[in-house]
Amino acid sequence: MTSLKLLDISDNLFTGNLSSYLLQRLPSSLEFIDLRHNNFQGLYSFSYIGNYSKLEVFMLTGYKDKLQIDAQSLGWSNPMFQLKALVLSDLSISSIPEFLFHQRWLRVIDLSHNKLKGEFPVWLMQNNSNLKFMNLRNNSFAGQLIYLPSYQMHMVWLDLSNNHFIGKLPKDIGDKLPNLQYLNLSWNQLGGALPSSLGSMQDLFGLDLAFNNFLGEVPKELLTSCTNLQQLLLSHNKLGGKFFSSEFNLSNLMRLELNNNEFTGNLSNVKIETLAILDVSNNNMTGPIPTWINTVSWAISMRNNSFEGQFPCQQLMSPLFFLDLSHNFLSGPLPSCIDFTTIVEIHLEGNKFTGLLQDFLPNSSSSLSVLNLKDNSLSGFIPDLIGTFLNLKILLLGNNHFKGLIPEALCLLENINKMDLSSNSFSGTIPSCLQNLSFGVIENYGETLAQHLISYDILFTDQNRMYGDLLKKNLNFFIDVEAIGVSEIYLVNKNIGSSYKGKTLNFMSALDISCNDLTGEIPQELGTLTHIHALNLSHNQLMGHIPIPLSKLANIESLDLCCNNLIGKIPPELANLSFLAVFNVSYNNLSGEIPLPMMKPQLTTFDKSSYEGNQFLCGPPLEKSCINDIETPSLKSSPSDATKGKWYEIDLTAFLASFWPAYLVFFLLMVSLLCINPHWLRSLYFVDHYHSKLVTTFKIWCYSRYQVVEAF
Structure with a gap:
């Protein structure tokens, strides 16, 4: 194909070496080569394309x-070519290829997701005056952004x-890049005040300055002049x-994220009806x-603020995926205007909501994955309709005023991973049907929301070239929506209250029914x-x-059975729980020796x-000590006996050593008296007759005493 100009094999599953x-x-007539998004491997050299003089x-x-x-x-x-677009991404390149120093016609440069170091390559802007697109995301560039070329008019x-950029933004950044449409400086170490010249970028539709150290107020020029902004992070x-x-x-605005700052004021001064994402937490x-x-x-x-009053429900809410109002001062009934047909996560923890759960929940929901109502003043019973929420993975109802039995309808939640019913007034026994619950790993937590990405087409077409529309197609760039749908879950694990968020929730499963009035035995089925x-x-009964x-x-990493009325010994089989980091059986009525298996002394590490x-x-x-201080519930000694020792504590060696000399002295004394008095001598045959019986009886008595000692 000697006249071939365009070769595009991108987005396939091709393997092997390039x-x-x-x-x-390949024919020297090639102008366009796209090899992206395949599974190529091996070693690649840029010299392979050195002879393509028409390559753009x-x-x-x-x-x-x-x-x-x-x-x-x-x-x-x-190089023999002058490129217009170069994409070298995810290649672990540690330094910028030197042939780039000789390029003058670049419009697109993407060196993202590599290992590039050094200062910001401002020379790329200087050498390529028509540069429109520059992506250096996820590298190791450092230093300050103290200099930008004057009026880079084409950069969008x-x-x-x-x-790892540091320092302040150039005060004239907006004046030098007035046509910029998207600016992302997030996840650096930039600081200082935001320059007012940002307001000069009136074509901006996306501005991302998140995860830096900027301080002070947002310039009013940005909030009044950049009216095309669709996302502000x-x-x-x-x-x-x-x-x-x-x-x-x-x-x-479609996406507004102001979370984790020190903003004050309220939301009543504005009205934004185009928002898809609002995060002011x-x-x-x-x-x-x-x-x-x-x-x-x-x-x-809107978590962790001081919003107050009732949630406005004058109209039905738009079909949300994610709602988090946790840790405010909201009161009144739970919001009744939530559309449960689409909602995936509801977080209302740490407010003053009251009322009954059955007045809040619909008859069923196939989408709800997280329901967090902890730390409120909800009352009544858990309704049986909770069992219809078959996709529920996290249910947190702790620290409310719920009462009654733990309903067996909870046993229908086969996908549950975390369940917190603690600090309520539940009574009765623990349902044995809880064995039906998996408490397994949550798969793809949060990805239900993250899969909805916002994309923008950047029009880098060349109307004089036959591949103009194709180049446009290949430059659709997605804007990451990493943080949306990732909220914090507070759980007590290993005796420590910790917050779990994002992917860490995938690997943490828990059942907490502590601090209630539960009775009966621990079901064997929990094993x-x-x-x-x-x-x-x-903290039950x-x-x-x-x-x-069990x-x-x-x-299992944390097993807490403390403050109950459990009896008997600690099963030595629990020593096989090699991941156990917290084990608590304090304040029960347990007895016997703490198991000490020689191979797995797990329980003695606490x-x-x-x-x-x-x-x-x-x-x-x-x-x-179990040897010197043995005491069982059926055999108790009085306080006075505690200082005198036990009646069965006999030293047999000392007893025999003192008995036999005394016996011999007594015998010799009797013989001497009989020899002196003949009248007593006539009675000697009685001694001779009963002597052997006396010795035999004494030996039997000593042996029986020895057996008693051994038994104890």
Whole structure:
């Protein structure tokens, strides 16, 4: 194909080596080569494309570090071509290829997801005055952004995120890049105040400055002039002040993330009806929640603020995926306007909500995965309709005023991973049907939301070339939505309250029914929950023995049975729980020796606080010895006996050593008296007759006493 100009084999599953045999035999007429998103492996050299004098577009990406770039080719600097677009992503390149120093026509440069170091390569902008797109995301560039070329008029996309840039932003950044449409400087170490010249970028539709150290107030020029902004991400900085002022003019926002800052004020001064994502969590915002919040169509996160009053339900909320109002001062009934046909996660923890759960839940929901109502003032019973929420993975109802029996309808939640019913007033027994629950690993937690990505087409077409539309197709770039749908779950595990979020939730499973009024025995069936990591049954009125089947909880890390009425011995089989980091059986009525298997002394690795409060328990790590201080519930000594020793504690050697000399002295004394008095001598045959019987009887008595001692 000697006239071939365009070769596009991207987005397939091709494997093997990109050898010189293939690439050097392609026709020299090629202008466009796209090899991205395949499974190529081996070693690749840039010199393979050195002879393509008409080449304008070259795109190559790696796959799981299987495709390596020949280090010597990084120093190759004699190209015959002038590129317009170059994409070299995910190739573990440690230095910028030298042939780039000779390029002057670049419009697109993507060196993202490599291992590039050094200062910001401003020379790429200087050498290529028509550069429109620069992506250096996820490298190791460092230093300050103190200099930008004057009036880089054509630049529309700049992504320098996930690097190590420091210092302040240039004060004139907006004046030098006035046509910028997307700017991403997130995940660096930039600081200082935001320059007011950002307001000069009036074409901006995306600005991401999250995860830096910016401080002060957001410039009013940005909030009033950049009216085309569709996404504004300022989270995880030190910004403050009243963000939503009367001058706020960003009415086209689709995504607004201000979380983890120090913003104050309220939401009543503005009205944004285009929002799909709103995150103002972890700030100092106050006031009521406005009614326009019901128009947000994807995710709402307002946790850890001081919002108050009732949630406005004058109209049905838009079909949300994610709602988090945790840790505010909201009161009244739970929001009744939530659309349960689409909602995946509901977090209302740490407020003052009241009312009954059955008034809040619909008859069923096939989408709900997380229901977090902890730390409120809810009352009544758990309705049986909870069993219809078959996709529920996390159910947190702890620290409310629920009462009654734990319903067996909970046993229908076969996908449950975390269940917290602690600190309520549940009574009755623990349902044995809980064995039906998996408490296994959550698969793909949060990905239900993350799969909805926002993409933008960047129009880098060349109308004079036959491949113009194809180039446009190959430059659709997705904007990451990493943080949305990832909220925190607070659980007590290993006696420590910890927050779990994102992917860490995938590997933590727990059942907590502590601090209730539960009675009866611990069901043997709980031993089938082999995937569970934390089991807390403490502070109840449970009776009976510790079930031996609990030793089958192979993945258990925390087992808390304290403050109940359990009796009997600690099963030595529990020593097989090799992942056990917290074990607490304190303040029960357990007895006997703490198991000390020679091969697996697991239960003796915990301190005495794990066992205290059991009067008849002994052995390490307790100070009470099982040899010298044996005491059982059926045999108690009085306080006065405790200082005198036990009646059965006889030293047999000392007893015999003192008896036989005394016996011999007595015998010789009797013989002497008989020899002196003849009258007594006549009675000697009585002594001779009964002497052997006396000795035999004494030996039998001594032996019986010895057996008693041995028995004790």
